[in-house]
Amino acid sequence: MSDVLERLRRMRAGDAPTHGGRVLSYVYDSGLDELDELADAAARLARPLNGLDPTVFPSIAAMERDVIGFARRMLHGGASVVGTVTSGGTESCLLAVKTARDLWRRSHSSPGAIARPRLVAPATAHAAFIKAAQLLDLDFDPVPCSADGVVAAADVISRMGDDVALVVVSAPNYPTGALDPIAEIAAAASARGISCHVDSCFGGFVLPWWPGLAAWDFRVSGVTSISADLHKFGYAPKGVSVLLQRGRRRHRAQFFATSAWAGYPVVNPTLLGSRSASPLAAAWAITQHLGSDGYRALTGSIHHVAREVRAAVERIPGLRVIGDPTGPAIALGADHGVPASQRVDPHHLADALVRYGWKIQHQPGLRQSDGVRIAHSAHLTLTPVLEKRVTEFVDALAAASGDVRGRAPADPRALLAALRVLGYGEGGRIPGPAAAWRLLRLAGAGSVSAEQPMAMLMALIEQLPRPVAEALLTELLARMSEP
Secondary structure (H helix, E strand, C coil): CHHHHHHHHHHHCCCCCCCCCCECCCCCCCCCHHHHHHHHHHHHHHCCCECCCCCCCHHHHHHHHHHHHHHHHHCCCCCCEEEEEECCHHHHHHHHHHHHHHHHHHHCCCCCCCCCCEEEEECCCCCHHHHHHHHHCCEEEEECCCCCCCCCHHHHHCCCCCCEEEEEEECCCCCCCCCCCHHHHHHHHHHCCCEEEEECCCCCCCHHHCCCCCCCCCCCCCCCEEEEECCCCCCCCCCCEEEEEECHHHHHHCCEEECCCCCCCEEECCCCCCCECHHHHHHHHHHHHHHHHHHHHHHHHHHHHHHHHHHHHHCCCCEEECCCCCCCEEEEEECCCCCHHHCCCHHHHHHHHHCCCCECEEECCEECCCCCEECCEEEEECCHHHHHHHHHHHHHHHHHHHHHCCCCCCCCHHHHHHHHHCCCCCCCCCCCHHHHHHHHHHCCCCCCCCCCCCHHHHHHHHHCCHHHHHHHHHHHHHHHCCC
16 A cells, blocks of 8 residues: 555656645645645545435535535625535536526527527636537627726627527636626626626635625626635635525526436436535535635735735836736736837746746637737736745746746747648648647647646647647647556
């Protein structure tokens, strides 16, 4: 047994660090060791349980009631707001879309009714909604945003029609941290009888305590559902989230139930059948321990870090914060108000920061349907633990910016030309697994590690036709886990 654990430790040695705040994406470190210890102990106690049937394991229902109750109070929901604990943000989003689609179908079942509904969302909405639309047979209708990732309420409202099953808004969006104009959009959706989901998977356990915000949650009457991830700023282990629905009718539309087979009756509030109770138990323990005051204190740390990072970026020539973010996300971009020789390309910056012991996230640019481009950027997820070393981080940010200042963004034109010769340009064929792997190796992306430069791959992904880019990314991830 010790040999097996030692092998696992050696495998983990190649991972980016999950504690200490040095990875500013994917991991959410509170900086409180007791939370990890509490979560581990609670998860162990619940490990043998199966969330499939709370009539057999009533502790699961009890924990879920408490977690949903905490989230409901946090998001200002009244007694009519009910919900479900899910396996993560993607499942919460999928279930919100399924609920809205099914309710829309019930009201559009007359002869000649529209067969396929639309899902309207800003172009900055999380990719989980693109996935949901594909899986649940809706048309995804992205509304173009400004270059800083801000959507105009009027632009979203203009897309609303009888064929819209759901409008999605973000609190905040992940790419740039902008808080969508939720109250105005939700009011317009309500007036038209359209469901409105607030995706607060990222910020749901931060924004309730963020100073100076207007109402964005269930205080807004047109909001019909909200998702919030406990495994992000709820500080629970992966994967646990909550989806709250306004009203039992909406909530029940989320369920799958059947007695049309020879086994036990199947009733699932989520996409999964058997579910691990360990993440739920950890989330329950943490919410019980922290309470509202604990989350308020941790949010205060994030707010302090956000102010410090934004002030530091203002002092770095050639670098800027994109837009006016709200909450724990900041996106960094090149400052085009200075000469090219003074600009800091965010992807080169992200690659350079690795040498200083910090990992931030590359985001390719997005050319929207109206031609407006959201610039390529570097995403920062700010966590409470970073308060203890924010000076170290901003010093590294300044030093790495100096290392790459004036360096032109990665230019994939030679690679694109080679791909066109091979027939993979605009309007060309989509590569299969073998061809995609050859193209990745041609691009220098035949392997991935926490230290590998990503600027060229991101530039290539942005410039390729989307079906080709998606084929390459699929192959890259698939090859990583092949035996």
